[in-house]
Amino acid sequence: MKRVRLSIVGFGVVGQGLAELLHTKRELLRRTFSLEVVLVSVSNSRHGFIYRDEGLDIPTLLDLSARRQPLTQHADIQHWPNALEGLQATTADVLAEATWTNLQDAEPGISHIRAALTKGIHVISANKGPAALAATELLTLAQQHGVQLRLEATVMAGTPILSTVQEGMAGVNIHAVRGILNGTTNYILTAMARGRNYAEVLAEAQGLGYAEADPTADVEGYDVVAKTLILAALVFGQSLKPEQVKREGITGITREQIQQAAHEGKRIKLVASLSRAADMPAAPLEARVEPIALAAEDALAQVNGVMNALTFHSDSLSSVTIIGPGAGRLETGQGLLADLIAVSKTL
Amino acid sequence: MKRVRLSIVGFGVVGQGLAELLHTKRELLRRTFSLEVVLVSVSNSRHGFIYRDEGLDIPTLLDLSARRQPLTQHADIQHWPNALEGLQATTADVLAEATWTNLQDAEPGISHIRAALTKGIHVISANKGPAALAATELLTLAQQHGVQLRLEATVMAGTPILSTVQEGMAGVNIHAVRGILNGTTNYILTAMARGRNYAEVLAEAQGLGYAEADPTADVEGYDVVAKTLILAALVFGQSLKPEQVKREGITGITREQIQQAAHEGKRIKLVASLSRAADMPAAPLEARVEPIALAAEDALAQVNGVMNALTFHSDSLSSVTIIGPGAGRLETGQGLLADLIAVSKTL
Known part of the structure; x- marks a missing residue:
């Protein structure tokens, strides 16, 4: 023992x-x-x-x-x-x-x-x-x-992300990650996709304890930027500063935009992404946090409510997606x- | 070194x-x-x-x-x-x-x-x-x-499954797993959901090298039974024999059944499952390999073509799904x- x-x-x-x-x-x-x-x-x-x-x-x-x-x-x-x-x-x-x-x-x-x-x-x-x-x-x-x-x-x-990169996927050369890393905003966007409006859903999320009284860190993307910086360091071994991540929150997204996307078979999600040229391990990372209209076939498009997900794109495993709870x-x-x-x- | x-x-x-x-x-x-x-x-x-x-x-x-x-x-x-x-x-x-x-x-x-x-x-x-x-x-x-x-x-x-159970999810008490563990049958079912018929798609899969000349091991579910036995041993520590897995392949699935399911917003997949009572770690496992019509919200329903996926249900992580290549x-x-x-x- x-x-x-x-x-x-x-x-x-x-x-x-x-x-x-x-x-x-x-x-x-x-x-x-x-x-x-x-x-x-x-x-x-x-x-x-x-x-x-x-x-x-x-x-x-x-x-x-x-x-x-x-x-x-x-x-x-x-x-x-x-x-x-x-x-x-x-x-x-x-x-x-x-x-x-x-x-x-x-x-x-x-x-x-x-x-x-x-x-x-x-x-x-x-x-x-x-x-x-x-x-x-x-x-x-x-x-x-x-x-x-x-x-x-x-x-x-x-949800096993960092250990998976370091242990289960040891030896894999990852050139991009894309994920939904904030449950509050995903909850709001999922409810808006069902026809509700931003203010109403935010108030509900606050009542359920999914969102803070001051929701800025979530809805403006700062929380996701933090997680993006962590992934940059631990998946790619690169130290980025917050200002190196192009950031856009979800407060500018209208119900009309979401419904228009749905009409085209797409889903708007707040997506964090890190990528570099596939054949250049030392190339600088491009880091973004922004709402994106994802095609329905994208594994991330189907991740709803407070669930989070991350997709790894690599040389020897094409794409691997891990979906799981993001808080709690x-x-x-x-x-x-x-x-x-x-x-x-x-x- | x-x-x-x-x-x-x-x-x-x-x-x-x-x-x-x-x-x-x-x-x-x-x-x-x-x-x-x-x-x-x-x-x-x-x-x-x-x-x-x-x-x-x-x-x-x-x-x-x-x-x-x-x-x-x-x-x-x-x-x-x-x-x-x-x-x-x-x-x-x-x-x-x-x-x-x-x-x-x-x-x-x-x-x-x-x-x-x-x-x-x-x-x-x-x-x-x-x-x-x-x-x-x-x-x-x-x-x-x-x-x-x-x-x-x-x-x-x-795709990191077994190492994730043993390392990334160490300490988690898993009471059920459900997965799509065979690329050949998933390729066939995905194509049939788009309106094609079994024999035609099987011949195409054989031409692409996804299916063997004798497709029995895949389409009758024997390959998935083997993987189910491996998961029983490595996720639950229980040795099962092949005859303890209830098995049904996809050869009896008609295009009409698939289209009927689609009409209800569902997708028919060949699903492997292992489960036991959540609060009884030593309870015997129920093991099944069978076609199931999955609701569209199920993370497995959206796994198409030759991709595989596995969902773990547990005490401290609710559900975690890993999607990735299943062969190659x-x-x-x-x-x-x-x-x-x-x-x-x-x-």
Whole structure:
């Protein structure tokens, strides 16, 4: 039995989703992977960082979080005012970074990740900020310290994208990817294709929790730009800046345009794409996020509602498309869990 | 640089596909994986098994094969009348098994695989016979000898299915899979949906090389049954026998049935399915291969021509669908290549 000591920094929706999976899948992890995960520390921005060498009790933490109570449970729990101080003062084998996504400067996640990697702690992260703005720098830092940085949960939640590129499709030369990477906008466009109008559907998506009160990051394409930058780094090994992605959101799309497309057998989707000349691995990438009227035969045209999808075009596999959930508490937690299992195999 | 000594047994379409990829991707393998593959032995049923300790020249082998010449090229090449004798007399780190699929008794592939595993040689295989009839036995044998047996290329060629279940979706509890796993029948059904008749399309598929002269294995569903058995073993850990799969082919489907389905917005596909009660991991599997009229919203309904697809239903990822090529020389070779890279990481 392999015992892995885990720290979860950011105990919101995603961090709690991972904790819940670790609890409900405890037996499966033991039986299938000979893996026992001990949650040694947890933090959130409200209550700071707590650490207990013998491990924390997950159901208690989930219950305290649900009641918005301080996470401290035992007399022997140590406490620091914030995650960065806690990480620097304590130990773990793996850090799960699940604080909020900041696409301006990637803080505080990037500082947590740098601190962990520098201490020789493996990092699995669901945080799109550091992955979008600094994946190449952070992967280099991980390599320098002989540890892994895995980012599966940053693109399409736990739907296996990044591991598939790196493992299942190892040796494939990918020259283009095209995808639907935002559930909110796909939900809105799908409903508009059924005849409803933008404002009404947006309000409904907000009510269902699919869209934020301020929907700008989704509907203007910034969230998809972030995922496009992550794919540029991890699929193509190229660091792009946000301003190198040609971006257009969906706010200018009218119901009439959508119906006109439908009339021609097409579907308008917010499509992220990265491509380079097929025979030039080092050629610069063209990166775009924009609404496109897709032909009905396109695998992406049939991806509806909050589902996401990504198509890889390559030399030895023509095209491969992966369709799956793009968000969600357990779905994103699952991306972290798969990365945790992958890391644990090397420990 | 890691040097891996490879034996390719079965130098037909798939074995040659792998060899070609090893040759064209030599630089990519060095640069990306620090991997140098030395092809030390090759066999085919016509010319037997040849071995050269320093490695064989791939372009020469491909040229000799294309001209149906004996594969012997150098004075220092050793020769055995068949692969089994050759494997027993020589050494390698990895065996790529790519002989013909025999769904009766899995020979000669299964003997090659047993011989290699018993000698402590890792095995990657594209041969559906041993995988369908004896995956559990062979995986146990591999474990006993401390080596890996990887079978990515046996289901949907190099489209990453088995590695995705085992790595990208590690920790997911899958309770059902449903897929389109045969390109020939999907090509025929797709053409029939466009108004053509069975006999005409079958003849065309035979002309294009998509269907065999004797199409029974495809059109009666035996090929899909084999893949269903492989998925039962590798996704669910259950050994099923062919007679435990309820099987119905496509020869009874009329153009009228297909047009009637289309009229209702549905598509008839030859669907393989495996399922068990969601909350009972040890419950017996229900296994079926049969034509089904799929609703247009089903991700599988839109998979046309020779493309294949598989949907996984699970606890923490709801549904994930992977669409990709299901056959082909380079596509199947790519499945072997990805497995070879995975094995090499553990050497």
